Amino acid sequence: MSVSEELQTLKDFHCEERCVLSVYLNTNPADPDQQQGAWKIHLKTGFKRLEEYLNASDDKKELAAFKKAKEKVTAEIEKNQNDLKKGVVIF
Numbered sequence: 001m002s003v004s005e006e007l008q009t010l011k012d013f014h015c016e017e018r019c020v021l022s023v024y025l026n027t028n029p030a031d032p033d034q035q036q037g038a039w040k041i042h043l044k045t046g047f048k049r050l051e052e053y054l055n056a057s058d059d060k061k062e063l064a065a066f067k068k069a070k071e072k073v074t075a076e077i078e079k080n081q082n083d084l085k086k087g088v089v090i091f
Contacts, residue, residue, distance in 0.1 A: 010091055018062065022029050023070045025077070027084040043077065 001009075013020070025047075027039045047070055054063040073090055080088075 019065070021073070022089070023073055023090050024087065025084070025085050027081075028086045043074075047074075050083060054062065 025039045
């Protein structure tokens with residue numbers, strides 16, 4: 001599937017509940033803020049904050065969905081971390 005087709009699929013996606021997690025990471029090694037893999041810390045901190053918010057909201061269904069998505073995102077990033085030259089966007 002081409003990038004334009006994938007973007008169109010994302011544009012056409014509709015969900016009544018909050019069912020999409022989007023993640024953007026700046027992984028550019030030339031960026032002074034990203035030295036020595038700082039993006040890994042940003043990812044971990046961001047996930048921790050989201051989990052805290054969901055725990056506070058006491059929405060068990062959304063928390064379970066988040067944990068499942070978090071595992072998939074983490075696995076995908078770890079699998080491709082050597083190819084993340086400038087950044088990554090995951091939906």
